[in-house]
Amino acid sequence: xxxxxxxxxxxxxxxxxxxxxxxxxxxxxxxxxxxxxxxxxxxxxxxxxxxxxxxxxxxxxxxxxxxxxxxxxxxxxxxxxxxxxxxxxxxxxxxxxxxxxxxxxxxxxxxxxxxxxxxxxxxxxxxxxxxxxxxxxxxxxxxxxxxxxxxxxxxxxxxxxxxxxxxxxxxxxxxxxxxxxxxxxxxxxxxxxxxxxxxxxxxxxxxxxxxxxxxxxxxxxxx
Amino acid sequence: xxxxxxxxxxxxxxxxxxxxxxxxxxxxxxxxxxxxxxxxxxxxxxxxxxxxxxxxxxxxxxxxxxxxxxxxxxxxxxxxxxxxxxxxxxxxxxxxxxxxxxxxxxxxxxxxxxxxxxxxxxxxxxxxxxxxxxxxxxxxxxxxxxxxxxxxxxxxxxxxxxxxxxxxxxxxxxxxxxxxxxxxxxxxxxxxxxxxxxxxxxxxxxxxxxxxxxxxxxxxxxxxxxxxxxxxxxxxxxxxxxxxx
Numbered sequence: 001x002x003x004x005x006x007x008x009x010x011x012x013x014x015x016x017x018x019x020x021x022x023x024x025x026x027x028x029x030x031x032x033x034x035x036x037x038x039x040x041x042x043x044x045x046x047x048x049x050x051x052x053x054x055x056x057x058x059x060x061x062x063x064x065x066x067x068x069x070x071x072x073x074x075x076x077x078x079x080x081x082x083x084x085x086x087x088x089x090x091x092x093x094x095x096x097x098x099x100x101x102x103x104x105x106x107x108x109x110x111x112x113x114x115x116x117x118x119x120x121x122x123x124x125x126x127x128x129x130x131x132x133x134x135x136x137x138x139x140x141x142x143x144x145x146x147x148x149x150x151x152x153x154x155x156x157x158x159x160x161x162x163x164x165x166x167x168x169x170x171x172x173x174x175x176x177x178x179x180x181x182x183x184x185x186x187x188x189x190x191x192x193x194x195x196x197x198x199x200x201x202x203x204x205x206x207x208x209x210x211x212x213x214x215x216x217x218x219x220x221x222x223x
Numbered sequence: 224x225x226x227x228x229x230x231x232x233x234x235x236x237x238x239x240x241x242x243x244x245x246x247x248x249x250x251x252x253x254x255x256x257x258x259x260x261x262x263x264x265x266x267x268x269x270x271x272x273x274x275x276x277x278x279x280x281x282x283x284x285x286x287x288x289x290x291x292x293x294x295x296x297x298x299x300x301x302x303x304x305x306x307x308x309x310x311x312x313x314x315x316x317x318x319x320x321x322x323x324x325x326x327x328x329x330x331x332x333x334x335x336x337x338x339x340x341x342x343x344x345x346x347x348x349x350x351x352x353x354x355x356x357x358x359x360x361x362x363x364x365x366x367x368x369x370x371x372x373x374x375x376x377x378x379x380x381x382x383x384x385x386x387x388x389x390x391x392x393x394x395x396x397x398x399x400x401x402x403x404x405x406x407x408x409x410x411x412x413x414x415x416x417x418x419x420x421x422x423x424x425x426x427x428x429x430x431x432x433x434x435x436x437x438x439x440x441x442x443x444x445x446x447x448x449x450x451x452x453x454x455x456x457x458x459x460x461x462x463x464x465x466x467x468x
Contacts, residue, residue, distance in 0.1 A: 197302060
């Protein structure tokens with residue numbers, strides 16, 4: 001087996017700065033989509049649980065629709081449709097950020113809904129009894145507990161999101177995978193690049209999921 | 224908003240041939256279903272085996288199973304697909320490698336099925352493990368106490384309960400595998416997403432194309448959901464929340 005003679009991993013070192021740019025975009029996309037997704041997702045979860053029926057229905061439909069379409073289709077949809085509405089072409093990077101925020105909001109909203117529902121109802125009554133408004137009850141009493149209960153699951157979803165960002169490949173945004181592909185083409189060594197980039201994804205995801213496991217043990221509320 | 228709607232586009236002929244755009248979408252749907260079902264078969268069989276092994280007392284076996292799960296869970300699906308398609312053939316012995324690269328029939332299809340099957344097997348394994356661990360310890364002890372061997376205890380006591388318990392999360396995984404099969408477009412499987420992109424470029428009627436394709440995905444995923452719901456109803460265990468009376 002001529003594994004090591006056949007492969008030339010020396011092309012990795014000179015392409016590292018280029019791959020780093022790709023990783024930076026992947027990280028940026030992940031962080032913006034996480035922050036935006038959790039914020040919008042929390043609003044969606046509150047809407048789904050609200051007593052205003054039309055609001056709850058719209059939120060439910062949005063979440064179910066997003067969850068039943070492949071992410072790849074959503075990426076293509078946004079890339080195609082947003083320019084038709086705005087009338088001007090949009091870069092793949094901007095389109096990816098908008099798409100992932102909107103898409104992840106649906107998944108984060110399901111997690112936040114479960115988190116809110118895991119808070120005992122008495123907590124809401126206690127807030128109301130103190131004279132708090134709806135928003136005060138939510139932001140000072142219910143949501144902090146919901147976040148704490150759901151923190152490990154929110155982070156696990158973020159790891160999935162980090163992996164899913166590789167799909168921006170379809171619209172040509174320069175993330176880590178695309179950078180590796182371009183570098184592989186430039187050096188005529190695509191195989192080594194794919195192996196290296198898989199290793200980078202693996203190390204990051206493995207380390208993050210290990211951290212989440214530890215966090216889970218530390219943040220668990222003793223009841 | 225300046226868009227020329229043309230709902231008749233599906234019955235028009237494609238620019239380079241006798242087929243209509245509808246023919247493209249239907250053949251794409253066929254490939255999507257074929258990839259998803261074949262991969263689901265692998266995922267279910269391998270995932271059940273790996274998930275079960277993660278719970279056995281033999282630490283060596285459990286570690287191999289854990290390594291399998293960690294490996295396939297921590298690399299993005301698209302990257303795994305590219306690895307299977309470009310890298311794995313290079314690692315094979317010379318003759319086999321040449322055959323895979325040049326002569327293998329439906330190479331893209333089988334690559335996508337193996338990749339998606341293994342990717343999902345890690346997720347199925349986690350569900351199976353969770354199902355087995357959700358059973359009370361007494362079940363295993365009871366099995367062993369009446370003289371079953373460990374494999375018999377799994378076969379007749381633990382697994383029949385565990386599988387019934389995890390049908391809802393398995394339903395989600397089944398729907399995920401249908402959605403994830405869209406990634407196969409990247410290596411040239413002529414499935415629904417591939418056909419959608421092709422039709423959009425060929426017809427320049429993007430919105431109609433994507434609406435139709437989204438609807439098709441929705442129908443397939445929903446049918447899968449209903450199918451699993453039927454199995455869930457028929458395998459309910461009396462005495463559990465949501466179980467038969």
